[in-house]
Amino acid sequence: MNTPDEASGTAAWHGRIEHVRGGALTGDTAQTSGMRRLEAISGRTVGSERLWMGRTHVAPATNSGDHHHGEAETAIYVVSGHPVLVFAEGDHEVRVETEPGDYVFVPPYVPHREENPSPDEEAVVVIARSTQEAIVINLPNLWPTPDPE
Template sequence: MSDARDDAKDTDGASGTAAWHGRIEHVRGDALTGDTAQTSGMRRLEAVSGRTVGSERLWMGRTHVGPATGSGDHHHGEAETAIYVVSGHPVFVFAEGDREVRIETAPGDYVFVPPYVPHREENPSPDEEAVVVIARSTQEGIVVNLPSLWAEVERPAE
């Protein structure tokens, strides 16, 4: 019996949809890898990246911050970062002038972190882990750990 996908040919001789369609990749929640850039006080798990599924312009994963824990200060280079709060009430901290700004979140909230913005995540709960899903506009998970929110950040010349 002939499969309809095998019957279609393009001008290069490729069969089926292979010549013009990509493949959908499936990454199971229990198959995420911790083999990605890390920051103290949190655990990043990589799901979608150039290495895991061949993405070209996107990185996606999940981050866990334990109870009563804060991450180290860091930024994500050229990547825009979108965050979706799954559980817990993480606090996102960044510097504005000489003061710290704290964004308190709840499940269902979204946070946007522009490129090169130093920040950290904190979990003030004494007994609940904070879990967020992260999407970045780069193929790999760029993480630059910093000594403080006010550390000098190198940006490429425009």
């Protein structure tokens, strides 16, 4: 006789695998200037509860706006191009220059921007986030603004 834990585990084994074709990604997600985000895996597309995954395109000679992703941890895999991720450290901007095959981790709430310095090559990255939705908070710059007194 199965215990309740064994029964629920067995039920989970009979879940359904969802398949999202690359051509079926939707751009109906939060956007940042200079970028085009396409949603693949989310609560809305496949019913995920703790994960968001998609693809982002940054046009040649383009910078995104400054932004952060709230509580979400973000992992980035560089598919093509040489995108640069920029964040603030003290009074200075730090530039992380990438190439295809690289991975980048962006912690929650870290203001950053993506840049594509190439004059003729689009940069494409795959993004995974620890929340099911694509949280995007657009910002006026990389530094925190002082609280009004």
